[in-house]
Amino acid sequence: MHDIRLIRDDPAAFDAALARRGVEAAASHILAIDEQRRSVATRLQEMQNRRNEASKLIGAAMGKGDKETAEALKAEVAQIKEALPTLEAEDRQHDEALRAELARLPNLPAADAPDGSDEDENVEVARWGTPRTFAFQPKEHADLGPALGLDFETGAAIAGARFTFLKGAMARLHRALGQFMLDTQSGENGFLECAPPLLVKDDAVFGTGQLPKFADDLFHTTDGRWLIPTAEVSLTNSVREQILDPGALPLRMTALTPCFRSEAGAAGRDTRGFIRQHQFEKVELVTVCKPEESEAEHERMVSAAESILQALELPYRKMLLCTGDMGASARKTFDLEVWLPGQNAYREISSVSNCGDWQARRMNTRFKPEGSKRTEFVHTLNGSGLAVGRTLVAVLENYQDEDGSVRVPDVLRPWMGGIERLEFDYELALGFRRW
Structure with a gap:
């Protein structure tokens, strides 16, 4: 707004x-x-x-x-x-x-957001880590994963395209990633852990900008609610219609939730594999702050997302998005793109945006500066810290060995119950279920 x-x-x-x-x-x-x-x-x-x-x-x-x-x-x-x-x-x-x-109308871009029409004109800001040199041709996760419990066929049989069924150690690794991210963001990076609703009303998705323009990208229930496309919707709207205490700002929140997207705007993209799903999990970061704090908070949130990739020792690059590639609610966005050796490419794994007061105006969320009689709109920021499924893809491709097994990153082992490697499982490979 x-x-x-x-x-x-x-x-x-x-x-x-x-x-x-x-x-x-x-x-x-x-x-x-x-x-x-x-x-x-x-x-x-x-x-x-x-x-x-x-x-x-x-x-x-x-x-x-x-x-x-x-x-x-x-x-x-x-x-x-x-x-x-x-x-x-x-x-x-x-x-x-x-x-x-x-x-x-979309948010107005920040002065330092680069001009451009699409992702080809995004600006690389930095790189971290060196891609691993393989003594063999690394596989894509879609080829590597089924023998280890990444079951695309069962997911599709149950729910249709863009759904996946995870089994055994693969499901354990997925859970470990989510728990590690949530514990890191809440314990080390200072975000308040939350468990928000997954179903929200019209006002909530309007507040963060998904409505009215992007309704086709959402799932709508028969009682008029919306399945959240990201916990950004629930976390950011937790302060809607409020005048916040300036002493309580900035508010920093995080949540690990399922997310649901129809992917109407991504028809034909990433139809193979685990990259773009209708249902996925993500650790979301949201900050609500005073206007003069938002630039520093933006950098802080990007660093919080980067800390996960660095702990997992996954090479990535930091991109400043051009005006033609930013989401409608953002005035400035940084993407983190992780290296996927199976695809021989960097792929987005986190997007962290400063929305200025654009969402706050839609939600009517304000604060009263000390000594002032008038209220001002807060600034809101959001980002992934990280997308769990895409991080699983990155771990599979970067930690794979020639025999088709995948080493569990050291930092995840406390959550893995003694499992140090995902290895070929004959029954999982054949699609058998062990209950």
């Missing part, structure tokens, strides 16, 4: 910022709606004031015995009361139209 005052003050600058995102100029249309809204609001206020004034004058006229004046005033008040509902409805209509226009 955008601040209408900023558009009024400098419509050309607003349109120029939208153009950086490839969005057509909108200031003129928005200001026309705003002018209509303000005109109606002024008329409405004037009529309400006159009604109140006339009502008082009626009593004064009656007290003086001036029945003729009193009756004329009563007739005027009756006319105003009759006209008010129509004008109030018109006022609501213009309010809703303005809100809809402001809500449909």
Whole structure:
């Protein structure tokens, strides 16, 4: 959501910022709606004031015995009361139209977000780690995983495409990754562990920006709720419609949850393997802070995500996204891309975004600075710390050996119950179930 005052003050600058995102100029249309809204609001206020004034004058006229004046005033008040509902409805209509226009537009990019139209114009900021040199041709996880318990066929048979059934040590490794990430983010990186709802109402997905534009990317229940595409929705909306204590900021929250995405906008992409699923788990990081803190908090959150990859000794690169590749809610985004030797490519494993006050305006989340009588909107940030399934893919491909086994990273062994290696299992390879 955008601040209408900023558009009024400098419509050309607003349109120029939208153009950086490839969005057509909108200031003129928005200001026309705003002018209509303000005109109606002024008329409405004037009529309400006159009604109140006339009502008082009626009593004064009656007290003086001036029945003729009193009756004329009563007739005027009756006319105003009759006209008010129509004008109030018109006022609501213009309010809703303005809100809809402001809500449909993406966030304005930060000044230091690089211009560009797509992912090819993202900017590499740094690299960490050296990709392993293999004495054999490393396999992709989709070829390596089935013999170790990554069962694509059973998942598809039960639920359809983009669902996977994990078995045995593979399921244990997936759980270990999630627990390790959550413990690290809550224990070492200072994020408050939360267990939020997985089903949310319309207001929640509107607040973080998935509605109305991206409804097709979500799963909708028969009772009108939405399955969360990420815990960002639940965590960020935990402060909706609140005026926060400035002394409590920044708020840093984390959660490990299942996530659900229809992937409507990704048809045909990553249909093979475990990269892009309808159901997956992710450790989410969310920060709510004062505006002057958000840049530093952004860097802090990126470092928190990087700490997981470094602990797992997975090579990665840090990318600053261009204006054409950022999500709609973001003003600035860093992606972390992990090295996958089976694909001989870096692939996204975390995206950490600073949303400025764009989400806060949609949620009406504010704070009152010390010494100020007026409230300000907070800034919100979110990111993955990390996507569990994609991290599992990275571990499988980076820790594989020529015999098809996979070594468990040292840092995960406390969660693995003594399992140090995922090895070929004849029954799992054939799809047999051992209950």
